[in-house]
Amino acid sequence: MKLGLPILLSLLLLGCNKAPTESALDLSATLGGQAEQGFSRAFEPRMFQFPQDHAAHPGFRNEWWYITGNLTDESKNRYGYQVTLFRIALSPKPSVSGSNWATNQVWMAHVALTDVNANHHSYEQRLARGAVGLAGQSDQPFRVWLEDWQIIGGEQGAFPWVIKVKTKEFALNLQLTPHKPVVLQGDKGLSQKSSEPGNASYYYSSTRLQTGGEIIKHGEHVKVSGWSWLDREWSTSVLGEDQAGWDWFSLQLNDQHDLMFYRLRKKNGEMDVHSAGNWVLPDGSTHSLSYNDVTVQPLRYWTSPTGRRYPVSWTMEIPDIQQQFKIEALIDDQEMATGIYYWEGTVKVLSAATNDLLGYGYLEMAGY
Numbered sequence: 543m544k545l546g547l548p549i550l551l552s553l554l555l556l557g558c559n560k561a562p563t564e565s566a567l568d569l570s571a572t573l574g575g576q577a578e579q580g581f582s583r584a585f586e587p588r589m590f591q592f593p594q595d596h597a598a599h600p601g602f603r604n605e606w607w608y609i610t611g612n613l614t615d616e617s618k619n620r621y622g623y624q625v626t627l628f629r630i631a632l633s634p635k636p637s638v639s640g641s642n643w644a645t646n647q648v649w650m651a652h653v654a655l656t657d658v659n660a661n662h663h664s665y666e667q668r669l670a671r672g673a674v675g676l677a678g679q680s681d682q683p684f685r686v687w688l689e690d691w692q693i694i695g696g697e698q699g700a701f702p703w704v705i706k707v708k709t710k711e712f713a714l715n716l717q718l719t720p721h722k723p724v725v726l727q728g729d730k731g732l733s734q735k736s737s738e739p740g741n742a743s744y745y746y747s748s749t750r751l752q753t754g755g756e757i758i759k760h761g762e763h764v765k766v767s768g769w770s771w772l773d774r775e776w777s778t779s780v781l782g783e784d785q786a787g788w789d790w791f792s793l794q795l796n797d798q799h800d801l802m803f804y805r806l807r808k809k810n811g812e813m814d815v816h817s818a819g820n821w822v823l824p825d826g827s828t829h830s831l832s833y834n835d836v837t838v839q840p841l842r843y844w845t846s847p848t849g850r851r852y853p854v855s856w857t858m859e860i861p862d863i864q865q866q867f868k869i870e871a872l873i874d875d876q877e878m879a880t881g882i883y884y885w886e887g888t889v890k891v892l893s894a895a896t897n898d899l900l901g902y903g904y905l906e907m908a909g910y
Contacts, residue, residue: 580634581778583740587730590746596699596774598629598679598686599744600647603778605629607686607693609705609718610792610904611753611770612888621757621766622656622872622888622904623714624665625705627686627693629672629679647672651688652880655712655757656888658872663887664711667880705755716755718770720748722826727802728818733775735806735816736782743777749792749800749822769794771904784808787909789838791819791858791869793891795901798824803836803858807909813838821863829863836860844874850910852877852885857894866894869905884908 582601599605606628613621628650637644649672654665670676670688677688684695694704705716725747727733733745751770756763771792786809793801803819817833837860840853854871869889876887885907891900 581631583778584732584742584744584776585740587732588744590724590726590731590744592724593684593695593697593699593701595746596684596695597681599776600629600631601634602776603631603634605776606774608773608775609693609751609770610886610888611716611751611768612794612902612904613753613757613766613768615757615764615766619764620658620872620888622654622658622876623716623757624652624654624886624904625691625693625707625714626652627677627688627691628652643671643673645671645673647678649677649688651677651691652878653691653707653709653714654876654878654886655714655759656873656876657759658888661873663873663876664709665878665880666709666711701751703751708758711759713758714755715758716753716766716770718751718753718772721750721752721769722748722800722822724748725802725820725822725826725828727820733818735780736785736814737816738779738782741779741782743775743780745773745775747774747792747802747820748772749802750794750798769902771800781806782814784810785814787907789853790906791838791856791889791903792905793867793869793889793901793903795891796899797901801903803831803838805836805838821860821865831860831862835862841868844871846875846877846879846883846885848877848879848883850877850883850885852907852910854885856905859894867900868892868894868897869903871905872902883910885910 581603609625630648633646649670651668656663672678679686684699686693691707702719707714727745734742753770754767786807789805791803800822806814806817808814815833819831821829838858842855843851844854845851854874856869858867872888877885889905
């Protein structure tokens, strides 16, 4: 669901020249309704236009381009990857200062690679002002970037997209081409996250992006292919005061069905009624899912070196479409210790009845 991860919005409290710290964040406060007056908010469904809506929506406080994927190389070694660029507005109006460095926009990026066969997960974070060319989004050509980490597209954001990322441990050069139409999440793209009006996002997904290119690790160029998933959201506030976090599942099955479901967690441990998702058929048509359509239960936990206890194995039952899954992390340690901690990683999907492999996906867990 990509609510914009706690670390992203902690920047709103700390300012753009300070590193996020765990003690600075109150999740319901930073994701709630306390935004400065003047920002746009998501109150009702809107008309989406593509490829134009791949571009930024600067009237809203927060926005992200969130790509995850599962890839294999020619030796059938498996990889998971994440590339995320976040835009955060510190005020609703652009800076009027004459300085070239002045901006009301802060950008953050997270990238990660899970090398399943090596049992290794690596990640990096970058932060930059949206000024002097350090970070931003442009249309001619379409580009979303933070320094030399970038997503590049065709005219106005048309696909295919190219990902170019280089970190200390790895590099990604990937091309993404849609295999299905865009999915509008929630009510025609309005994704309500709590009861308060305006605590919502505009949210769409491209659930199956055919992906090819290369991973560079330890100086070796490895040809890879597979499937990726794009989530796009923009909002000003989302969580309510009684919500603690979420568990977000994006699953791509071998039979060409896809599933997104986010489980919003209340502070008392119950699933919030605003939890929701979509079952996407091979032809791109959808079957919407509400909180009472899906039952998810943790099976096994992993405790990270930071002391957080994450459920890394789950069961998921969806009686309405006669599906029962077992969802397991491909490696347990896929924690993103980026100032504020969350777990984001590659998973496999098994039949709960037979244990047969059904596909792969990604899982995000925040607020633990």
